[in-house]
């Protein structure tokens with residue numbers, strides 16, 4: 120979390136800094152945690168946070184950003200649901216001199232000046248961490264993988280797919296045999312896994328499932344159990360986020376690996392914003408958070424650390 124003193128120095132004692140936050144929705148446990156942590160950070164820093172939930176729709180996010188501009192906020196935080204189509208509204212923010220900070224997802228644009236910085240993990244790297252783990256675990260044996268992708272057109276779905284594929288390149292024993300989107304949602308992860316199991320004769324030939332987030336992995340675990348197989352043993356489970364529910368699954372032997380993603384994107388964003396408002400200090404254009412591989416041996420400790428964070 121950005122230090123109170125830092126922000127206090129920039130905000131004139133009397134008037135609070137106002138930040139508009141356009142959030143994607145509440146598709147996953149990780150997203151819920153990001154929302155609560157952002158609100159908490161704002162409260163601690165004395166920032167007036169205007170929160171808007173886009174219910175997964177880009178058009179709602181565009182409307183929210185326009186309304187923040189009309190309200191004359193001091194800055195805008197946005198977690199962009201998909202990667203393309205942001206230039207016009209971000210130009211409007213720029214013309215109004217309102218800095219925009221992207222949280223957790225990135226955008227495709229030719230104009231880097233449209234946002235001050237982006238806080239997030241290297242999502243290609245996350246996919247590679249998951250893929251490297253599986254290549255190592257398969258240890259040269261044949262391994263058919265099914266992949267449950269995130270939201271189509273979102274930066275983490277595109278990048279986590281790419282990073283995983285990169286890690287598998289040159290290891291012909293490990294192969295992705297099916298791939299479909301589950302929209303980062305637990306119920307859809309379950310449905311997609313059910314369809315994979317059906318299409319693959321009940322799943323005996325599936326060695327592993329790679330889900331682009333933990334929620335979809337938790338859904339897949341249920342589908343595997345319903346099909347009479349043991350998740351974590353008959354079918355390996357690897358995913359990304361590090362939410363409390365995946366640590367519970369690890370403790371039960373039903374999840375094998377997850378890649379940690381901090382829900383505190385707002386902390387570094389508020390710190391960068393405070394420095395920028397104070398004396399124009401430009402942050403790096405990308406502020407990268409850590410991506411650690413988390414295995415069952417630390418599941419209990421990780422669960423204890425995270426269980427009260429608003430997931």
Ligand code: GYE
Pocket residue numbers: 146147148149150223224275303331332333359360380
């Ligand atoms: O991994 C997933 C979520 O954008 C990086 O979005 C984020 C992803 C996160 O809903 O759970």
